[in-house]
Amino acid sequence: MKEDYLWDKSGNDPEIEKLENALKAFRQKDTTPPVVPAKTSTIEEKRNNPWGFFRLGFASFACFALAIISLGVFQFTQNETQSIAKIDLKKSVIEPVTKKNDYIKQDTISKEIFTEEKQNKPTVVKATFKPTKKKKRKIINRKKVAKKSTHKTAIRKKVKTNLPEQKVEISELTAEEKYAYNQLMKALAITSSKLKIVKDKVQGLDNKPVGKSLR
């Protein structure tokens, strides 16, 4: 079988044998291996390499630094959000305060109005209790008894409370009420001005010429 000899050298094929013999001259003659470096960098050597340790150290340091930076950034962003939240809260707190200020202003206005009214109106007289001579004596006697007794302070307190130094004051309006009052006053002012205009027109005191109005 010719093909078998060509494939696995089984049997005989003179043609191919002749070619083989002719081409034997080109076979590799020198079978000595090349001179290679004494050591190769194996995996184990790489592990023992100091540069490898340095790399590991550098990598770990880089990781640590990165972690710190990321933590810092995270905290910074959180603080920012918290500060924003605080500001918001403050705003939410401040807003009613400003309203309160408005109310205070309004209070002052209303107080002014009240003072004007007070000036116009008769002032409220403070009702003071003036004890008579008999009652004065009674009180003095009570005081003497109290001095003698051990419960001085309690009696004194009672005496103080019994003292009729009550002041009758005008109850203050609440902020809302004052605001409403203010608005009402404004509305009244507007209506009064309008009424005045109407009144002037009716009475013929308007500045417009009469001829035009006739037209």
Add this chain to the structure above:
Amino acid sequence: MSESGIIQNIFFPARRKKQLASSPAKEKPKEEAMLVERVCAGDRSAFEEFYKKLSPMVHGIILARVPRDEVDDIVQEVFITAYEKLNTLRDKNAVSPWIARIARNRAVEFYRRNKPTVELSENLSHNGNAKNEANEILDTIKELPEAYRETLILRLVEGMTGPEIAEQTGLKHESVRVNLHRGMKMLRKKLGIEVH
């Protein structure tokens, strides 16, 4: 066993037996891997063994591509490169196809670095010599397509069998067989009368 193996056993038992006989044993790649590990560990005797085993194949691959004078130097370069980069090889069982690829790449690099040269025929000095005949045959083989050229040189010059060529170059048995058959046919045609 793979599905194709089972089918072959059932329908073509004779062919399967023949293939098993011709194919390299499964233990061989393991031996090769052990040899590679020894070389990696710095065993010089292992490297010598490695060189003796694979140098014919490398020589044949380079001889098929570059001028004869340059072949020995390039073979040495290929083995030095392989020795340096042997640690990077993932599959230690596939060392011979890997080194064959290095040899092919190195042959291509040779033509990149150097300008193409024309070899002077030895017929000028010695007419009718046996060496001249050998040169003629080799030149004729070099004129063949690359696939046929390489397998024919490995078979006829280096004296390797078909299964050995398949094992070391990483080619399939069938393709090596086809390359040998068709290459031989073309060579006979080209040599014609002289071979007879």
